[in-house]
Amino acid sequence: MPQPIVATNDFVVKFANVNGSGSASANGLFAKSVLRMGVPIASRNIFPSNIQGLPTWFEVRICEAGHMGRRGGVDMMVAMNPQTWDRDVAEIEPGGYLFYDSTRPMPRSRFRDDITIIGVPLTEITNAAYSDPRQRQLFKNIVYLGALSALLDMDVEAVKGAIAAQFKGKEKLIPANFAALEMGRGWAKENLACPIGLTLKRADAVGDRIFVDGNQAAALGAVYGGATVCAWYPITPSTSLAEAFEKYCNRLRKDPETGAKRFAIVQAEDELASIGMVVGAAWNGARSFTATSGPGISLMQEFLGLAYFAEIPSVVFDVQRAGPSTGMPTRTQQSDLLSAAYASHGDTKHILLLPEDPAECFAFGADAFDLADRLQTPVFVMLDLDIGMNDWLCEPFAWDPNRKMDRGKVLDAAGLDAAASFGRYLDVDGDGIPYRTWPGTHPEKGAFFTRGTSRDRYARYTEEGAPYVDNMQRLLRKFDTAKSIVPHPVAIPAKEKARDGVIFFGSSSAAMREALVALEAQGIHLDALRIRAFPFHQDVAAFVAAHERVFVVEQNRDAQLRTLLVNEEEIDPAKLIPVLHYDGTPITARFIQAAIAERASAANILPFRKATP
Amino acid sequence: MSYLPKPKLHHPKLPTNAIGLTRRDYEGAISTLCAGCGHDSISAAIIQACFNLSLPPHRIAKMSGIGCSSKTPTYFLGAAHGFNSVHGRMPSVLTGAYLANRDLIYLGVSGDGDSASIGFGQFAHSIRRGVNMTYIVENNGVYGLTKGQFSATSDLGSVAKKGTVNTDQPIDLAAIAVQLGATFVARSFSGDKEQLVPLIEAALLHEGAAFLDVLSPCVAFNNHAGSTKSYDYVREHNDALNKLDVMLKRDEITVSYAPGEVTEVTQHDGSLLRLRKLHAGHDPTNRASAMHHILERKAAGEIVTGLIYVEPNPSALHEHLGTVPTPLNALGDAVLCPGIEALERINASLR
Numbered sequence: 007m008p009q010p011i012v013a014t015n016d017f018v019v020k021f022a023n024v025n026g027s028g029s030a031s032a033n034g035l036f037a038k039s040v041l042r043m044g045v046p047i048a049s050r051n052i053f054p055s056n057i058q059g060l061p062t063w064f065e066v067r068i069c070e071a072g073h074m075g076r077r078g079g080v081d082m083m084v085a086m087n088p089q090t091w092d093r094d095v096a097e098i099e100p101g102g103y104l105f106y107d108s109t110r111p112m113p114r115s116r117f118r119d120d121i122t123i124i125g126v127p128l129t130e131i132t133n134a135a136y137s138d139p140r141q142r143q144l145f146k147n148i149v150y151l152g153a154l155s156a157l158l159d160m161d162v163e164a165v166k167g168a169i170a171a172q173f174k175g176k177e178k179l180i181p182a183n184f185a186a187l188e189m190g191r192g193w194a195k196e197n198l199a200c201p202i203g204l205t206l207k208r209a210d211a212v213g214d215r216i217f218v219d220g221n222q223a224a225a226l227g228a229v230y231g232g233a234t235v236c237a238w239y240p241i242t243p244s245t246s247l248a249e250a251f252e253k254y255c256n257r258l259r260k261d262p263e264t265g266a267k268r269f270a271i272v273q274a275e276d277e278l279a280s281i282g283m284v285v286g287a288a289w290n291g292a293r294s295f296t297a298t299s300g301p302g303i304s305l306m307q308e309f310l311g312l313a314y315f316a317e318i319p320s321v322v323f324d325v326q327r328a329g330p331s332t333g334m335p336t337r338t339q340q341s342d343l344l345s346a347a348y349a350s351h352g353d354t355k356h357i358l359l360l361p362e363d364p365a366e367c368f369a370f371g372a373d374a375f376d377l378a379d380r381l382q383t384p385v386f387v388m389l390d391l392d393i394g395m396n397d398w399l400c401e402p403f404a405w406d407p408n409r410k411m412d413r414g415k416v417l418d419a420a421g422l423d424a425a426a427s428f429g430r431y432l433d434v435d436g437d438g439i440p441y442r443t444w445p446g447t448h449p450e451k452g453a454f455f456t457r458g459t460s461r462d463r464y465a466r467y468t469e470e471g472a473p474y475v476d477n478m479q480r481l482l483r484k485f486d487t488a489k490s491i492v493p494h495p496v497a498i499p500a501k502e503k504a505r506d507g508v509i510f511f512g513s514s515s516a517a518m519r520e521a522l523v524a525l526e527a528q529g530i531h532l533d534a535l536r537i538r539a540f541p542f543h544q545d546v547a548a549f550v551a552a553h554e555r556v557f558v559v560e561q562n563r564d565a566q567l568r569t570l571l572v573n574e575e576e577i578d579p580a581k582l583i584p585v586l587h588y589d590g591t592p593i594t595a596r597f598i599q600a601a602i603a604e605r606a607s608a609a610n611i612l613p614f615r616k617a618t619p
Numbered sequence: 620m621s622y623l624p625k626p627k628l629h630h631p632k633l634p635t636n637a638i639g640l641t642r643r644d645y646e647g648a649i650s651t652l653c654a655g656c657g658h659d660s661i662s663a664a665i666i667q668a669c670f671n672l673s674l675p676p677h678r679i680a681k682m683s684g685i686g687c688s689s690k691t692p693t694y695f696l697g698a699a700h701g702f703n704s705v706h707g708r709m710p711s712v713l714t715g716a717y718l719a720n721r722d723l724i725y726l727g728v729s730g731d732g733d734s735a736s737i738g739f740g741q742f743a744h745s746i747r748r749g750v751n752m753t754y755i756v757e758n759n760g761v762y763g764l765t766k767g768q769f770s771a772t773s774d775l776g777s778v779a780k781k782g783t784v785n786t787d788q789p790i791d792l793a794a795i796a797v798q799l800g801a802t803f804v805a806r807s808f809s810g811d812k813e814q815l816v817p818l819i820e821a822a823l824l825h826e827g828a829a830f831l832d833v834l835s836p837c838v839a840f841n842n843h844a845g846s847t848k849s850y851d852y853v854r855e856h857n858d859a860l861n862k863l864d865v866m867l868k869r870d871e872i873t874v875s876y877a878p879g880e881v882t883e884v885t886q887h888d889g890s891l892l893r894l895r896k897l898h899a900g901h902d903p904t905n906r907a908s909a910m911h912h913i914l915e916r917k918a919a920g921e922i923v924t925g926l927i928y929v930e931p932n933p934s935a936l937h938e939h940l941g942t943v944p945t946p947l948n949a950l951g952d953a954v955l956c957p958g959i960e961a962l963e964r965i966n967a968s969l970r
Contacts, residue, residue, distance in 0.1 A: 214970070229957065234955065259955070266942060268943050270947060282741070283718065286711065286719070288715070294719070409956075444700075455703065
């Protein structure tokens with residue numbers, strides 16, 4: 007047997023559960039307890055598209071160094087699901103630990119020789135202590151949390167603090183949970199060698215960071231960004247975004263005296279109606295958005311083309327999941343870039359914002375509304391399931407107290423009276439952005455007909471070629487204007503001069519940063535650039551030009567960001583080397599490091615040269 | 620049909636309404652529909668109704684989908700914003716617009732292809748939500764812009780211009796609107812201005828989901844023998860339920876009727892709908908019996924028109940949602956952004 011793994015504040019624990027068993031809250035308590043000890047964690051739910059009875063997993067990466075990506079590999083498995091036992095046991099790293107309910111004896115063949123087996127008779131303990139079947143099930147989760155706290159040498163006060171916080175408002179339940187915790191903790195201390203090789207130690211590495219999921223963060227961003235209309239249709243993994251918007255609005259957006267709502271949320275009959283309502287509300291001057299995922303984006307295509315062509319500010323939060331079609335609805339991917347960037351028939355291009363974590367989901371969630379109003383066009387905030395539905399440890403939400411909404415070029419009655427003339431599609435300022443009016447503004451001036459058909463600068467219907475081309479060219483100028491006002495890319499220069507670079511975005515960022523550290527330790531130096539928006543800022547093309555080769559890391563099969571780079575920046579595709587992860591699990595640093603190291607070292611042996619014809 | 624610009628000048632003695640506007644102030648661009656198209660008569664009725672009610676044109680939002688009917692908002696209320704959206708999706712765009720600003724009057728214009736086929740779902744859901752709107756379907760039973768295919772309101776056995784016989788059951792949008800919970804449902808005929816104008820007026824004053832199914836013959840593709848949506852056929856089978864007079868709060872009510880002859884409904888805004896009964900068995904304030912009556916008359920081969928159902932005290936989506944009286948599009952930073960202190964508290968709760 008290999009040496010048992012010994013690690014402090016740097017290991018991965020995975021919980022294998024059955025969904026609907028109440029395990030999620032106990033697992034969350036474990037995660038929060040570690041945070042309360044000042045030790046950073048990255049946690050991920052792996053769950054099926056189902057409500058009760060199927061396997062779920064909760065993976066907690068404990069990492070004092072602060073790496074927030076998924077690491078890969080499991081040091082300790084808490085195997086609570088007989089259905090997935092064999093694969094769960096197989097996933098443990100050699101030298102790792104298996105924690106299981108030993109009430110019923112298991113044949114020796116179902117274990118492994120190269121891991122430490124820790125059996126706790128959880129069912130026996132809870133059956134003895136409780137008579138109600140529901141209580142037996144729920145408290146079993148707290149009993150294993152107690153046993154783990156002893157095995158991992160956790161600060162019991164941190165665990166109790168997490169329990170007390172969880173039951174805030176339902177204080178009656180706290181003593182019973184403390185008792186179950188002590189039950190598990192006491193049994194482990196009495197019967198097992200505590201602690202094991204994996205231990206937790208108080209640290210001061212969490213700081214003022216917050217622990218939150220991206221969907222909540224984006225929804226709060228929409229509240230701060232002044233959104234008043236939300237129309238949506240339930241779809242995993244975006245549902246919790248609309249629900250969080252409702253939760254925050256009910257808390258923050260009601261008239262304090264009357265209780266009347268300063269927001270309107272409609273659960274539409276489908277995604278077509280959702281985006282239709284968003285377009286109608288935005289046309290009429292309200293900040294409005296929808297939240298959806300890939301299949302919804304497919305359904306919204308026609309309206310997105312209308313919003314582009316008729317120039318209506320509309321915000322879409324796309325929490326991406328694994329496609330195509332229904333795909334893997336509860337697994338993550340970054341595979342809607344192309345269908346969002348070029349949504350709808352005809353020549354269209356749209357603004358995409360690419361947040362890396364919940365802190366940026368909040369920031370971009372608010373910025374999206376300013377950008378949509380300023381540019382009078384749809385803006386997509388591209389989350390994915392990994393950011394959207396998992397709690398991330400990230401910087402606290404930040405807000406400039408002096409910030410005001412930028413409603414863009416909107417003429418009110420006084421503005422119309424002062425203006426020499428009004429043409430809805432007239433490029434007065436040379437930036438491609440025309441002036442608009444809201445319905446009901448002025449008795450005589452500023453009314454126009456909004457349409458998806460071609461029109462001239464004064465919004466008059468026309469099928470003449472010249473005004474059509476004139477309008478399409480102006481839309482391109484507007485897209486150029488967008489390049490300088492969308493979030494700029496962020497560079498991470500290598501410590502030493504680097505020939506090669508790497509481009510990455512969104513939820514790959516945490517794993518990428520960790521991979522950069524590991525690659526550097528291997529002697530592979532790369533300049534890195536994190537792209538935060540489409541269209542690309544000029545720095546992106548400059549970055550590619552400054553390097554011999556650029557790796558493009560993304561979570562889809564077809565290298566969609568690379569396609570956008572080649573297409574929009576006219577980059578030689580041979581320069582852009584795809585690094586693609588798309589099995590539905592979040593990308594890991596180990597994967598990126600291996601993929602880049604393999605190609606980088608090959609290049610070291612055979613210098614890269616263009617073949618002569 | 621005509622590309623000549625409309626002359627702006629009009630006779631100085633044209634009558635004006637309560638807000639000093641003439642009927643001409645409610646007009647739009649010259650229609651490009653076929654000469655004799657029923658839709659143009661509906662546009663004229665809308666103009667007349669808005670003039671009669673003295674509505675400020677710029678406080679009306681004209682919403683439509685795609686098709687001949689959806690083109691018509693260009694031809695009335697030139698001072699109002701219009702939105703010619705995508706096929707079958709007018710109801711969702713109108714719903715969104717209404718959410719943004721509850722103070723405007725929303726006039727949705729659609730066709731039978733737009734509302735009974737591609738947009739059947741949106742038609743249904745906008746009505747069951749109680750969007751405060753006037754939803755007019757200009758119903759000709761045919762796809763005009765694509766030259767004569769049957770629509771979902773074509774009657775069973777109806778013959779197309781090219782000779783095909785329709786074998787599908789028709790969708791009766793008015794009956795469905797009653798079932799869906801519309802609080803105002805009427806049917807009329809583009810050729811009967813006397814009936815149509817007061818129905819549009821009453822619908823515009825109604826503070827809830829008002830639905831009007833207006834039979835509107837297509838002279839190019841559905842006005843031949845064998846069609847059940849032709850001028851001749853509709854005139855022959857038209858069976859009016861009632862005769863409506865709309866009296867505004869400010870109007871003096873002079874004529875009086877014997878009891879049983881009329882049904883009077885006071886709408887929420889104070890307007891009085893006086894219905895002179897033409898059908899003994901029809902009660903326009905009872906949803907179930909109104910439904911029963913129109914199904915019964917339909918079975919007898921009649922096209923019943925008039926005010927089918929009205930709820931005198933409707934409620935609308937904004938009331939259901941509990942939104943503030945101020946239009947959402949008029950709310951500023953001070954009430955929309957919760958501020959830095961609230962954010963600090965949220966940050967603290969996430970640690």
